[in-house]
Structure formats: C-alpha cells, structure tokens
Amino acid sequence: MENALLIGLSRQVALARELDVIANNMANVGTNGFKARSARFNEYLMPVARADAFRPADRSLSYVVDKGTPLDLSQGMIELTGNPLDVALKGDNYLVVQTPAGERYTRAGSLTLDKQGKLVTQTGLPVMGEAGPIAFGSSEHSMRIAADGTVSSDQGTRGKLRQVSFADPKALASEGSNLFSATVAAKPAGPEARLEPGAIERSNVKAVVELTRLMEVQRNYQSVANMITKSDELRSRAISRLADQQA
Amino acid sequence: MRAMQTAATGMMAQEMNVQVISNNIANVRTTGYKRQQIHFQDLLYEHFRRAGSATSDQNTQAPAGTFIGSGVKTVSTGRAMTQGNLTPTDKPYDLAIRGEGFFRVRMPDGRTTYSRDGSFDLDSQGQLVTRDGYQVEPGITVPNNATSVSINAQGIVEAMVPGQTAPQQLGQIQLVRFVNKVGLESIGDNLYLETAASGQPIDGFGGGEGFGTLQQNYLEEGNVQAVTELSSLIAAQRAYEMNSKVITAADQMMSATTQMFRG
Numbered sequence: 393m394e395n396a397l398l399i400g401l402s403r404q405v406a407l408a409r410e411l412d413v414i415a416n417n418m419a420n421v422g423t424n425g426f427k428a429r430s431a432r433f434n435e436y437l438m439p440v441a442r443a444d445a446f447r448p449a450d451r452s453l454s455y456v457v458d459k460g461t462p463l464d465l466s467q468g469m470i471e472l473t474g475n476p477l478d479v480a481l482k483g484d485n486y487l488v489v490q491t492p493a494g495e496r497y498t499r500a501g502s503l504t505l506d507k508q509g510k511l512v513t514q515t516g517l518p519v520m521g522e523a524g525p526i527a528f529g530s531s532e533h534s535m536r537i538a539a540d541g542t543v544s545s546d547q548g549t550r551g552k553l554r555q556v557s558f559a560d561p562k563a564l565a566s567e568g569s570n571l572f573s574a575t576v577a578a579k580p581a582g583p584e585a586r587l588e589p590g591a592i593e594r595s596n597v598k599a600v601v602e603l604t605r606l607m608e609v610q611r612n613y614q615s616v617a618n619m620i621t622k623s624d625e626l627r628s629r630a631i632s633r634l635a636d637q638q639a
Numbered sequence: 640m641r642a643m644q645t646a647a648t649g650m651m652a653q654e655m656n657v658q659v660i661s662n663n664i665a666n667v668r669t670t671g672y673k674r675q676q677i678h679f680q681d682l683l684y685e686h687f688r689r690a691g692s693a694t695s696d697q698n699t700q701a702p703a704g705t706f707i708g709s710g711v712k713t714v715s716t717g718r719a720m721t722q723g724n725l726t727p728t729d730k731p732y733d734l735a736i737r738g739e740g741f742f743r744v745r746m747p748d749g750r751t752t753y754s755r756d757g758s759f760d761l762d763s764q765g766q767l768v769t770r771d772g773y774q775v776e777p778g779i780t781v782p783n784n785a786t787s788v789s790i791n792a793q794g795i796v797e798a799m800v801p802g803q804t805a806p807q808q809l810g811q812i813q814l815v816r817f818v819n820k821v822g823l824e825s826i827g828d829n830l831y832l833e834t835a836a837s838g839q840p841i842d843g844f845g846g847g848e849g850f851g852t853l854q855q856n857y858l859e860e861g862n863v864q865a866v867t868e869l870s871s872l873i874a875a876q877r878a879y880e881m882n883s884k885v886i887t888a889a890d891q892m893m894s895a896t897t898q899m900f901r902g
Binding site for chain 2: 404407408409411412413414415416418419420421422423424426429458459460461473474475500502504505506507508509514515528530531532533534546563565566567568569570599602603606607609610613614617620621624
C-alpha cells in the first residue's frame, strides 16, 4: 500500500523532470545551433531483504530513476541569411571558442567582428582559427568565409576556422550561451565536415515531437495522480470499515 | 515547477522577436534602413550527473549526463549591414553609397552621427543638408545661381555657374567606415552613433579602399525582404503559442498534484 504511493511518486518526479527538458527545448526553438535533449529513464529495483525467516520471500519493487538527457545531434534546418560572416555547420563538426574558462565548442555560426577587428561570437568571445584567433586590420573590407573555413578579406587570407569533432559527441556537456564543453580532447574534423557560408543552422527542436511528448507527460502525470488518490481512498475506506467491526 | 519559468523565458524571447520583426516590416520603405536580426542563446544548465562520471567500481562510465536547461535569452539584435537595392530618383541631391561607407552628418548640438540615407537637399543658405536640415560633412554650399550640380563617384561636387565655361568645384563629400559596423548604435532618423563596440570611424572618400562609391540621382532602399520577415513572424507567433502550451501543461500537472488528496 505504501509502496504504491512511493512508486507513483518516483514516476511523478521523473515526469516533472522530463517536462523541464521539454520546456527548455521549446524555449530554444529559435536558438541558432541549438541541439535538443531528451529525457531517458530507467527501472530501479529496490534491494530486497536477505533474511528468509518469513514466507513468501521479499519481492523486488521497481522505481523510476532518470538516467540522463542525451543530446539529439541531428542537423538543424539551414537558413540563408546573406550575412558574409554567418556560417552553418554541416556534419558532426564544431567551431572552437576561446573563453576565460578554456576551450568551448559551438554550432551557432553567426559570427561578427569586435572593435579590434577580431572574429567573435555574438557574445564577443574569439572564434579560433587553426593558428589562433582571426583578426582583420582596420583598412580591410569585404570579409568572407569560404566553404572549407578559409577566412579572407580584400587583402588576402587571414586564417582558417578551426573545426573539430568528437569520438563521442553525445557526451558533450551543455554550458549555456550556445556552448558545449568536452571532457575528452577534440580531434580535427574530417574532410566531410563542411561549412555553408552566408547561412545559419537553426535549432533542431522538432516542435511536433516535443508537443506530443508534452501531452503524454501531462496525461501520465495525471493518471499517476489518480492512482495515488485511489489508493489513498482505498486505505481510508479500509480503516473506517475495520473500525466499524464490533469486537 | 521549473518548466513554468523556462517556458516564460521562451515566451519573452519570442515577444521580443516579434518586436524586432515588426520594426523591420514597418521600415520596409525606409531609405538606407538595415534590418535587425535577433540572436538567442540557451541559459544555464543544472548538471545532475555529468557524462563520464563513474557508475561502478569497474570503471564503467555514464554515457550521457543529465542536464536540465533553464530557458533562453536574447543576446543581440545586430543589424544585417548588407547592401540595399538602388532606385533611381532623378533628384540631383539624392546619393546612394555602393559599398561599406557612411555619410558624416553634423547634428545641431555639434555631435557627429553617421547615416546611409543620402536623400539630401539645400537649405536657405544653399548648404547641403539632410531631410532634417542637419549639415552633411564637410559642409558644401551651392551658389544660388548654379544651373546644374553634379556629384561624381568620389563625392566631388561640381556646379555650372553662368559666365564660366569650366565647372566650379565646391568640395568633396566625406565618407567614414568602421571596423565593426554592426556595433553602431541607432538613434532613429536613419542615424547611427559610434560606440565602444564599433571602433573609431575611419575617414575617407568615395572610391577609397573599402568606402564604396557614390551614385548621384539614386537612393539606397532598405534591405528588408517582406517575404522573409512575414515567414519569420509566423514562426515567432507559433513558437510563442507552443511555449504557452508548456505553461498550460505545467499548470495542469500542478493542479493534479494539489487535487491528489482531498482531506
């Protein structure tokens, strides 16, 4: 009886957690280079009593625990913008961003220049070329990024965007601000990694899928709540019925 | 219920998105207008379990961590400084810049502002001014007996004066450029101010390296594409609705919790 309540509670906690994941995906439906996460759950078997003085033996109970929120690494829609410093990444490649906390990785390729003429992200963090940050002099104009990542102006080539990939990209940690961090070292992206200049990769959140999950989560939550209510009524009725018996 | 706050950030972001888009659409016929582009970023994440953390004493590792995000934020509404189309107007003081330069405009309070809007005119003293009557640098005065005025690609202003065979040079219109044009601050009236982000203005003239050339009798249209903006508007509205659905769902889940026990 108590177990039904606790098992139901573990399911509700997991569903509330999944709702948080869906809400974050939906909030970022317009975030460039965003990768959706999904919630994954596991069965957790309660340890059983080892003593077997009583028959029948203790049976195991299943609870729900969340097992992680894996990244959905599918390609987002590529939208042409016409901005010369926008790049959409095609493949499993990432751009490298220099932050005070070390190297971070991003798929959001809408780049811009700061007042020193350095190529930076929208938050002003330098984007790394293969030989360090890329900068333009004040007399340069007509900046362009080619499909292989070569960055040039009217006065010639200024560097090549460093593109990296990971053996296990699903293990990337989300840091916020469109940045990922990795526990393992990044390796140079292969030749199949391409850039689409003058375009950006939009968020890969699939609104229909998320809304469907949202409805499922909500209904499941309510049905668990109903189950708990019912078992509570059952218990209170049992108590009052037993109290009515004349000894 | 964190989901409520998360969805609320999503709604606020889309609301600002609609504001930016509607401002772009409102300025679809504004001379020299540059459309704004909104950029979003995801907010902080809470890590319940990091990927790669040990899951047993046999060195097995968690393949994926648990990251719960807290929504979205707006980082910038930078202008897309791409060239707009040039339209012929047949007015001698209409100028369009083909390239990356800006006109220098002196405000009545002495400040210097910058503009791509070259729809100029003469004031009562024959000075070249903007539509609001602000002086175009370096200050060019056209004699009142001039019969025709020509402005070439370098911005050199020449007037034909009766009794002279050669045209009279009146001056050269200055242009400036910035390392980071996107960092300029808009103050309305098609004018921009220099900021810490844009860098110092670099002075020059039409035809100079990276300044572009001037085109007399033409104006630069705004670079807003109505079709693109309208499809963005629809997408923004739908995203707003979806985030409100998340709030509704979270609300109903909370109400399910509160109704579980009725004493």
